[in-house]
Amino acid sequence: MKLSRRTSWFLTAFGVWSIMIWTTFVKNLWKDSGGQAFVNGDHSQPTAFFWIHLLLAITSFVLGIAVGTVGLRGLRAARRGPATD
Numbered sequence: 001m002k003l004s005r006r007t008s009w010f011l012t013a014f015g016v017w018s019i020m021i022w023t024t025f026v027k028n029l030w031k032d033s034g035g036q037a038f039v040n041g042d043h044s045q046p047t048a049f050f051w052i053h054l055l056l057a058i059t060s061f062v063l064g065i066a067v068g069t070v071g072l073r074g075l076r077a078a079r080r081g082p083a084t085d
Helices: 007-030 047-079
Strands: none
Touching: 007 047
């Protein structure tokens, strides 16, 4: 399957966006002082909120890498020109 350049750029941008957003989210989750992520504000006892959101962030981060990789491969293939079969 061949992707258009427009689609490849979109997938690459989506992958980068996903990685940036979820990395920022995990940083903010770790710095949480409101008591949602950790009991009593210290990092010794994570809550269920922390574990669920960490799992969501890891999953989205991995999917962002996968989607971005597909986009980059599409851009490289478009640069090389048409494939000969």
